[in-house]
Amino acid sequence: MVHHKLHLPEKRCPQCGLTFSWRKKWQLNWDKVIYCSERCRRSKTPDKTEN
Numbered sequence: 001m002v003h004h005k006l007h008l009p010e011k012r013c014p015q016c017g018l019t020f021s022w023r024k025k026w027q028l029n030w031d032k033v034i035y036c037s038e039r040c041r042r043s044k045t046p047d048k049t050e051n
Contacts (some may be wrong), residue, residue, distance in 0.1 A: 008021045008022045009021070009022045009030065011033065011034075011036075012032065012037035013034075013035050013037075014035070014041050015035055015036075015040035015041075015043055015044065016040050017038065018036055020036035037042070
């Protein structure tokens with residue numbers, strides 16, 4: 001049996017701007033997940049140097 005992950009919900013990280021997909025570890029609190037990684041969560045300020 002082949003399992004395809006084609007229709008997973010996605011969000012955009014406000015820190016780095018990258019799109020990230022739903023993960024099983026976030027299944028209970030997907031609505032509260034804001035950042036794509038611990039690194040982005042720790043910085044919490046948008047990077048103004050990129051244009």
